[in-house]
Amino acid sequence: GAVVSQHPSRVICKSGTSVKIECRxxxxxxxxxxxxxxxxxxxxxxxxxSNEGSKATYEQGVEKDxxxxxxxxxxxxxxxxxxxxxxxxxxxxxxxxxxYEQYFGPGTRLTVT
Amino acid sequence: AQxxxxxxxxxxxxxxxxxxxxCNYSYGATPYLFWYVQSPGQGLQLLLKYFSGxxxxxxxxxxxxxxxxxxxxxxxxxxxxHWSDAAEYFCAVGVLSGGxxxxxxxxxxxxxxxx
Numbered sequence: 304g305a306v307v308s309q310h311p312s313r314v315i316c317k318s319g320t321s322v323k324i325e326c327r328x329x330x331x332x333x334x335x336x337x338x339x340x341x342x343x344x345x346x347x348x349x350x351x352x353s354n355e356g357s358k359a360t361y362e363q364g365v366e367k368d369x370x371x372x373x374x375x376x377x378x379x380x381x382x383x384x385x386x387x388x389x390x391x392x393x394x395x396x397x398x399x400x401x402x403y404e405q406y407f408g409p410g411t412r413l414t415v416t
Numbered sequence: 417a418q419x420x421x422x423x424x425x426x427x428x429x430x431x432x433x434x435x436x437x438x439c440n441y442s443y444g445a446t447p448y449l450f451w452y453v454q455s456p457g458q459g460l461q462l463l464l465k466y467f468s469g470x471x472x473x474x475x476x477x478x479x480x481x482x483x484x485x486x487x488x489x490x491x492x493x494x495x496x497x498h499w500s501d502a503a504e505y506f507c508a509v510g511v512l513s514g515g516x517x518x519x520x521x522x523x524x525x526x527x528x529x530x531x
Contacts, residue, residue, distance in 0.1 A: 307459075335516055346506065346521040347460070352514065396459050400516035407452075407459040 304330050307399050309408035316387055316415055324382045324411045326397030332377035333399035338370070341394040341410075353380040387415045418443040418509045422522035429497050430530045437492040437525050439507030448510035448517050449490040451481055454524075455503045463505075466490060477501070502529040 306329040316322050326336055334355050339347040351361045351372050359372035369391075371383040380399075384391050392415045398405040421440045429435055441447055448467050452460040464475025471483040481492045490507060504524045510517030 309459075335514055337516075337518070344524075344526075346523045349518065352518070354514070394457075398460075403512070403515065403517050404462070404465075405516060405519065407461070409459040410457070412457065 305399075305401055305404075305406045306330055307397065307406045307408040309395075309397055309411050311411060312409065313412045314414070316413070318388055318415055319386055321383055321385045322387055322413060324384075324395055324397075324413070326380045326382070326399070326408055328378045328399040328401075328406075331399070331401050333380075333401060334377060335400040336374060336380040337398045337400070337405060338372060338380075338382050339396045339398070341396060343394075347396060384413065387413070389415045391415050418447075418511055418520050420507050420509050420520055420522035422505075422507055422525050424525045425523070426526045426528060428528040428530060431499050432496050435492075435494045435497045435501070435527070437505050437507075437527070439490045439492065439522060440488050441490060441507070441509045442488065443509050443511075447483075447490075448512070449481075449483060450508040450510060450517075450519055451475065451479070451490070451492050452506045452508065452519075452521075453477075453503050454506065460506065463492070497527075497529055499529050499531065502527055 310325045336353040338350045351359045353359045353374040355374045361367045374380040396410045398407045419442045450465045451463040507522045508519035
């Protein structure tokens with residue numbers, strides 16, 4: 304149980320376009336989901352906390368207008384990278400909260416050309 | 417603010433040898449501690465966690481960790497490493513917020529296993 308999926312696993316997009324990443328809790332409902340960013344050979348940095356039915360809470364330094372988060376249901380949160388640029392290329396990982404623990408998705412590799 | 421230090425960027429061991437990955441934390445209250453493993457290009461899998469009670473915690477895949485409050489440490493150990501253990505290992509301290517423990521991660525230790 305407690306499986307989290309992400310889609311797509313890899314995406315390549317052109318600079319200036321927008322990309323949407325989906326995070327789903329497959330076998331449980333999650334009122335809270337989290338989005339992380341991981342640079343190569345580095346740790347995970349929390350970007351934002353996504354709460355179902357309300358606005359996301361962004362960490363300091365994260366541009367909320369660039370990284371749009373929507374938590375429309377108890378099983379789905381989406382991260383949209385708007386007007387992507389090469390510096391947005393990274394590995395994005397989501398997690399969903401259940402019984403005080405976080406369960407992580409497999410990640411999405413975004414490459415902006 | 418909480419923080420986690422993993423002093424070793426890389427650790428190389430031979431298959432069958434024992435392993436210890438170091439983790440030190442800084443947190444003003446009772447820490448909730450985690451070890452995660454990440455295979456290349458994958459998400460994180462929880463190996464074990466410490467919330468309270470017995471300071472020696474058993475996890476999956478034969479891993480264990482010992483919480484030592486006096487040393488602010490939570491080192492991960494395995495008596496005999498397998499080639500499939502080669503991965504990135506992250507120690508984390510969790511802060512309870514909004515119904516979940518939000519982890520602050522260390523920078524990770526890359527485990528290399530030689531045959």
